[in-house]
Amino acid sequence: MARREDVRIGLLGFGVIGSAVARALTQRGKVLAGEVGCPVRLAKVLEKDIAKTRNSGMDPSLFSTEAADVLGDHQIDVVIEALGGEHPAYEFIKQALSSGKYVVTCNKEVMAKHGPEFLSLAREKGIDILYEGSVGGGIPLIAPFKHDLLANEISAIHAIINGTTNYILTRMACDGMDFSSALQEAQRLGYAEPDPTFDVEGIDPCYKLTILAMLAFHTLVRPEDVYHEGISRLSSRDFRYARELGYEIKLLAIGKEKDGSIEVRVHPVFLPQELLLAKVDGVYNAVQVEGDLVGRVLLYGQGAGPAPTSSAVIADVIDVGRRVNSGVTLTPQLKLDASKRIKPIAEIETRYYLRMSTVDRPGVLANIARILGDLGISISSVIQKESDVSADAAEIVLMTYPALESAMQQAMTQIESLDVVREISNFVRVED
Amino acid sequence: MARREDVRIGLLGFGVIGSAVARALTQRGKVLAGEVGCPVRLAKVLEKDIAKTRNSGMDPSLFSTEAADVLGDHQIDVVIEALGGEHPAYEFIKQALSSGKYVVTCNKEVMAKHGPEFLSLAREKGIDILYEGSVGGGIPLIAPFKHDLLANEISAIHAIINGTTNYILTRMACDGMDFSSALQEAQRLGYAEPDPTFDVEGIDPCYKLTILAMLAFHTLVRPEDVYHEGISRLSSRDFRYARELGYEIKLLAIGKEKDGSIEVRVHPVFLPQELLLAKVDGVYNAVQVEGDLVGRVLLYGQGAGPAPTSSAVIADVIDVGRRVNSGVTLTPQLKLDASKRIKPIAEIETRYYLRMSTVDRPGVLANIARILGDLGISISSVIQKESDVSADAAEIVLMTYPALESAMQQAMTQIESLDVVREISNFVRVED
Numbered sequence: 103m104a105r106r107e108d109v110r111i112g113l114l115g116f117g118v119i120g121s122a123v124a125r126a127l128t129q130r131g132k133v134l135a136g137e138v139g140c141p142v143r144l145a146k147v148l149e150k151d152i153a154k155t156r157n158s159g160m161d162p163s164l165f166s167t168e169a170a171d172v173l174g175d176h177q178i179d180v181v182i183e184a185l186g187g188e189h190p191a192y193e194f195i196k197q198a199l200s201s202g203k204y205v206v207t208c209n210k211e212v213m214a215k216h217g218p219e220f221l222s223l224a225r226e227k228g229i230d231i232l233y234e235g236s237v238g239g240g241i242p243l244i245a246p247f248k249h250d251l252l253a254n255e256i257s258a259i260h261a262i263i264n265g266t267t268n269y270i271l272t273r274m275a276c277d278g279m280d281f282s283s284a285l286q287e288a289q290r291l292g293y294a295e296p297d298p299t300f301d302v303e304g305i306d307p308c309y310k311l312t313i314l315a316m317l318a319f320h321t322l323v324r325p326e327d328v329y330h331e332g333i334s335r336l337s338s339r340d341f342r343y344a345r346e347l348g349y350e351i352k353l354l355a356i357g358k359e360k361d362g363s364i365e366v367r368v369h370p371v372f373l374p375q376e377l378l379l380a381k382v383d384g385v386y387n388a389v390q391v392e393g394d395l396v397g398r399v400l401l402y403g404q405g406a407g408p409a410p411t412s413s414a415v416i417a418d419v420i421d422v423g424r425r426v427n428s429g430v431t432l433t434p435q436l437k438l439d440a441s442k443r444i445k446p447i448a449e450i451e452t453r454y455y456l457r458m459s460t461v462d463r464p465g466v467l468a469n470i471a472r473i474l475g476d477l478g479i480s481i482s483s484v485i486q487k488e489s490d491v492s493a494d495a496a497e498i499v500l501m502t503y504p505a506l507e508s509a510m511q512q513a514m515t516q517i518e519s520l521d522v523v524r525e526i527s528n529f530v531r532v533e534d
Numbered sequence: 535m536a537r538r539e540d541v542r543i544g545l546l547g548f549g550v551i552g553s554a555v556a557r558a559l560t561q562r563g564k565v566l567a568g569e570v571g572c573p574v575r576l577a578k579v580l581e582k583d584i585a586k587t588r589n590s591g592m593d594p595s596l597f598s599t600e601a602a603d604v605l606g607d608h609q610i611d612v613v614i615e616a617l618g619g620e621h622p623a624y625e626f627i628k629q630a631l632s633s634g635k636y637v638v639t640c641n642k643e644v645m646a647k648h649g650p651e652f653l654s655l656a657r658e659k660g661i662d663i664l665y666e667g668s669v670g671g672g673i674p675l676i677a678p679f680k681h682d683l684l685a686n687e688i689s690a691i692h693a694i695i696n697g698t699t700n701y702i703l704t705r706m707a708c709d710g711m712d713f714s715s716a717l718q719e720a721q722r723l724g725y726a727e728p729d730p731t732f733d734v735e736g737i738d739p740c741y742k743l744t745i746l747a748m749l750a751f752h753t754l755v756r757p758e759d760v761y762h763e764g765i766s767r768l769s770s771r772d773f774r775y776a777r778e779l780g781y782e783i784k785l786l787a788i789g790k791e792k793d794g795s796i797e798v799r800v801h802p803v804f805l806p807q808e809l810l811l812a813k814v815d816g817v818y819n820a821v822q823v824e825g826d827l828v829g830r831v832l833l834y835g836q837g838a839g840p841a842p843t844s845s846a847v848i849a850d851v852i853d854v855g856r857r858v859n860s861g862v863t864l865t866p867q868l869k870l871d872a873s874k875r876i877k878p879i880a881e882i883e884t885r886y887y888l889r890m891s892t893v894d895r896p897g898v899l900a901n902i903a904r905i906l907g908d909l910g911i912s913i914s915s916v917i918q919k920e921s922d923v924s925a926d927a928a929e930i931v932l933m934t935y936p937a938l939e940s941a942m943q944q945a946m947t948q949i950e951s952l953d954v955v956r957e958i959s960n961f962v963r964v965e966d
Contacts, residue, residue, distance in 0.1 A: 126685060126827065130685055133684070133685070136869070137684055234682065239828070240682075240683075240686075240825070240827060240828035240829070240831065241828075241831055242674060242677075242678040242681075242682035242683070242831070242833070245674075245677065245678075245681060245682050246674040246677070246678075249674075249677060249849055249852075249853065250666065250672075250674035250677050250845075250846070250849045251672075251674070251845065251849070252565070252569055252848070252849055252852055253558060253562055253565070253844070253845050253848030253849055253852070254672075254845055378810070378813060378814065378818075378834060381810060381813050382810065386810075393672070393845065394841075395558065395672060395841045395842060395844055395845035395848075396671070396672030396673075396835060396836070396841070396842050396845040396846075397672070397835060397836045397839075397841070397842055398835060398836070399672065399673055399674070399833075399834065399835035400832075400833075400834040400835065401674075401831075401832075401833055401834075402810060402831065402832040402833075402834065403828060403829060403830060403831035403832065404828070404829045404830070407829075409826075409827045409828070409829070410827060410828050410829055412685070412827055413682075413683065413685050413686055413825065413827035413828040414682070414828075416684070416685030416827075417681055417682045417683070417684055417685055420681075420684055420685070421681065424864070428862070428864070430860070430862045430864075432856070432860070432862075437568070
């Protein structure tokens with residue numbers, strides 16, 4: 103093995119994640135040196151906001167407000183990107199890779215949008231970009247796909263990969279809270295942002311699913327290929343019906359491969375209560391993978407936060423540090439087959455839960471059932487609750503057998519046009 | 535990168551696991567070649583029992599009944615050991631490593647007993663021995679400790695790593711079966727061996743915990759260091775009380791590090807119902823790890839069986855295949871610090887569940903409570919069930935606050951010597 107005097111790290115960003123990474127790098131110097139085979143030194147930190155660098159307890163000369171001081175330093179071997187967001191992370195990562203530096207990132211957005219470009223650039227340069235921290239915090243997720251599960255054909259991923267929404271859903275399910283109170287509580291506890299759109303509307307899990315689906319199915323997926331719906335339409339009534347029917351409601355990121363086609367979608371689902379995935383509560387994340395040899399595997403842990411993310415980043419730093427120190431180049435492994443078709447949501451087939459508000463009159467259910475039957479959709483169970491006589495209103499809840507999404511959408515349009523139906527209050531897909 | 539024409543594999547053993555590995559190697563040739571960078575060929579298979587090799591569909595010239603045909607073949611780069619048991623696996627692995635061949639094994643017994651010796655021999659020879667399949671089937675377990683979780687100080691492992699006993703406990707808990715009926719059912723379904731001692735008495739999880747504890751705590755552990763108890767003393771009454779008190783009963787393999795001392799033990803425990811680990815049912819395995827950065831992580835899946843095990847073995851073959859093909863040597867990573875002390879069971883501190891049969895007379899509970907109190911053990915809850923008047927018998931169930939095992943053992947001896955106590959029916963440790 104070639105031996106280096108040290109491996110030098112440049113860090114981009116000293117926010118919540120970046121400063122935790124810097125702390126872990128410094129405090130675990132001995133472990134890092136032991137694993138890598140030489141000292142691993144934090145050589146330079148880019149942070150535009152000088153206020154963040156004060157009182158850091160770190161040598162002030164480490165900090166710079168100029169990206170060039172990190173990216174242009176030929177002595178820096180590895181760049182850790184902890185800026186988040188698409189820009190300027192994209193430009194900085196490209197520049198680092200172009201100049202032959204290894205990159206470690208925990209940025210889901212930039213990896214989902216530009217991962218394939220980065221990986222092919224890295225391959226060209228004989229280096230690599232690692233991104234274990236971009237999905238699921240410190241849960242071993244990317245590495246299992248890249249190594250441990252390689253022998254498998256993966257048929258499905260079912261993932262709870264957004265802690266904010268899982269916290270809100272847990273509070274709605276277990277404590278009967280409505281969506282807005284649960285969201286407010288999550289904001290108060292720091293689990294949700296002041297503007298929660300990114301999490302609540304399913305955009306964050308979209309990015310993460312894009313990354314996982316490329317790894318699992320070896321095919322090119324772009325964030326815009328992922329169908330997504332958020333959780334804001336769910337009401338506490340849906341949770342009560344779900345429990346009564348034997349289900350939990352979770353926001354799942356789902357990836358499937360069947361007959362050469364890929365499904366990638368993020369939306370609330372009814373999940374059978376007995377599945378371990380249905381029992382993942384609070385801010386925890388879990389990814390369930392189905393492989394043809396390994397069967398069903400589930401990987402669970404804290405999906406975010408500075409400490410768990412720095413656990414993943416440091417593991418990646420050790421991996422590339424060993425390569426820098428030994429002079430070994432290993433070709434990046436994301437091999438993407440662009441021939442697999444990504445199914446539009448209209449073509450997916452699943453079971454459905456449908457909750458409707460109707461007038462309280464004989465024959466209403468018969469009308470609804472006829473519409474479904476004409477479109478080839480069979481009903482598996484019905485709950486009709488005691489009606490509110492004064493308001494002339496009834497609530498009907500249906501579960502269907504598997505049907506095409508397009509047929510179901512057509513059915514819902516026709517049902518809503520019935521005089522006797524006031525509204526379709528909710529519609530949730532079922533995963534068995 | 536150096537490029538090889540191919541990587542040649544020798545397989546020791548063509549039983550249930552060995553034949554599944556051979557099948558996977560052959561059927562996934564294209565994936566293997568893509569990942570390794572050159573074809574991976576099964577060159578020779580050792581199997582003493584010729585009956586097993588007939589009708590295998592494989593080229594008969596691949597088989598040999600002589601170990602020397604595999605171990606002495608200089609063209610073989612990697613030896614897969616799928617014999618199981620200590621001998622002759624130990625001798626064969628040593629011989630393979632001594633002659634500079636990489637080894638992949640899924641043998642828990644030989645790794646628990648001789649892993650450190652193999653790893654130091656491999657280090658000396660500039661090769662490696664991989665053993666992902668030795669614990670937890672295809673669940674990524676060994677690799678996370680060796681890579682993904684490296685940045686962490688691991689404080690605890692709590693593992694369900696024996697599918698046979700977890701199946702039996704699940705049937706006892708969910709269906710009120712007694713131990714012997716549940717065992718018989720497990721035997722009928724092929725989950726338990728005709729002689730179930732190895733699983734039921736906790737010997738199998740002992741080996742697996744030895745392997746995991748060395749990886750997690752970087753210290754030398756021998757199987758005989760692991761305290762172990764089996765599940766045969768549990769009765770359906772214990773499961774009823776556990777549920778009533780908010781617990782599930784699981785056979786856990788527990789490893790902990792605190793203040794430089796290690797605890798390693800396998801025994802039934804009361805586990806709070808709300809923990810995800812308590813919800814792992816049937817033949818599934820799960821390992822929960824606590825790291826200082828990552829927090830709590832849980833890895834779940836099928837812990838045994840030919841297909842899951844071959845998933846792990848093939849992943850290891852890809853790993854070493856890449857090294858053979860690229861000519862890269864990486865030093866094996868099991869660094870063992872022998873300075874950590876392994877606590878005897880008498881020194882552990884935990885809460886306890888105690889079920890006793892007593893005579894039905896006033897003052898019995900007071901006598902028991904006095905013995906516990908004198909030994910500094912506090913009672914956290916008591917259940918005294920309606921007594922059987924005709925038999926003059928009562929059943930008392932106690933839960934304690936944390937106490938030293940040695941104090942608890944002393945208390946039990948004194949309690950059993952009371953005239954009014956017929957027997958201590960069971961005693962189970964609690965993990966919170």
